[in-house]
């Protein structure tokens with residue numbers, strides 16, 4: 001029977017365990033597994049850095065949710081990004097969007113420049129820039145949509161077609177959208193990257209990452225070797241927490257998206273706000289692509305205030321229902337002045353506040369924002 005995504009999510013990791021019939025995947029903490037009398041490993045597991053049953057369950061679930069053929073789970077989203085970049089060859093050319101998550105930009109700039117990777121940053125919302133960049137050979141095109149923190153929307157199908165014609169593979173960082181909202185592999189992506197730390201985990205209590213491959217090939221093999229040999233693997237408890245989080249992803253994303261839309265509409269109409277970045281707004285430059293490419297608009301938004309950088313920082317500190325903290329995708333709402341978090345080289349406007357809309361009542365969140373905007377800006 002063909003199952004819908006919501007059904008797959010609700011049942012993630014709930015098949016009866018083969019040994020005990022437990023309906024929740026057991027947390028297998030063992031680091032090593034005994035050989036049989038003949039020296040074989042009939043249980044299929046040897047050593048937990050290589051493979052672990054709880055991690056394997058999460059990997060199967062994520063591959064299935066994204067419609068891929070295999071998945072590797074890592075200790076963080078950045079460990080997943082690191083493995084993918086490390087699997088490339090020195091001299092390979094990689095295209096990044098100009099507002100890529102700053103952690104990936106830093107990693108590539110600092111570590112992979114030494115490695116000989118040629119990283120170029122382009123505006124992926126501009127078709128002409130993409131076509132020009134892909135007129136020369138490239139190994140990998142990195143898409144992040146919506147982008148962190150300016151929520152730029154990129155047309156995955158159009159870029160994947162151009163990238164493939166130029167011989168490049170395409171990775172989509174699907175952290176902000178989740179497989180429920182955006183289907184990168186169906187749109188032509190070769191690899192999907194996740195920070196499991198965010199919506200998949202969903203409760204701000206797990207750090208993890210994953211790579212899902214549409215089809216297995218040499219790059220899959222390299223990444224698997226890096227995962228197992230370098231050993232930045234997801235631990236069994238975190239894998240279990242991620243599986244538990246994934247079971248409620250459907251209802252959470254529904255609520256995050258509805259509340260974020262309400263908050264975005266409120267901010268758009270507020271005199272204290274100059275611009276709201278949210279693909280669900282008709283005024284957003286990415287709205288028409290997002291409406292085609294996404295099944296909902298997600299729980300993240302950002303806004304630039306009508307004021308100074310200092311006032312933006314003060315607003316983030318004055319709210320009572322939004323924790324002034326980095327990260328996103330938990331049940332609790334978060335706000336952050338991103339330019340401060342990203343440091344001196346940040347391309348983010350210094351009046352921008354990034355908001356992760358949690359599962360609280362939307363009217364409560366709006367009232368909190370209204371008070372802070374009025375108190376600080378008047």
Ligand SMILES: Cc1ncc(COP(=O)(O)O)c(C=O)c1O
Pocket residue numbers: 076077078079101103144148173175176194195196197198207208209327
């Ligand atoms: C879009 C995106 N990708 C990757 C990462 C890195 O994930 P992690 O913090 O799990 O290493 C983040 C973290 O904020 C992110 O927002």
